Amino acid sequence: MKKFAKIAVVSVIGLLSGSISAQPVTSQGTTAFVDEACSLAPLICTITTLGNGSGDTPPLPDPKKPKDKEK
Template sequence: MKKGIKLALFSAITVLSGSTVASEAEKVSSTSFIDEVCAFAPLVCMVSTHENGGGFEPEKPKSKKED
């Protein structure tokens, strides 16, 4: 079980650090990190899964006060 926790932590750190690198790339260029990866290796993106909404987010619902 401890191994599982270590692995989950390692994976979380890996994903978050990868994303932080991505955010740095975002600051430098208007093209997103993923767009650059896909331009470099289109086959990888073609076979990539499309889970968890693919990074897309819904708009925040407007509060009644705003309406």
């Protein structure tokens, strides 16, 4: 068990450091603080900022319907 735990910890650290160099900086729907943090540590953002829309926002609903616009 102890041996397995050691192998697992080494594998995770290896995977982390390997992925940091391999992972390009990806564009997120966020600005300022989070963008800066993500450019410093892209891998952390890769595995942690996926849920709940990643901080992106949908456009506000159009008060006029498309049919009204045509008129």
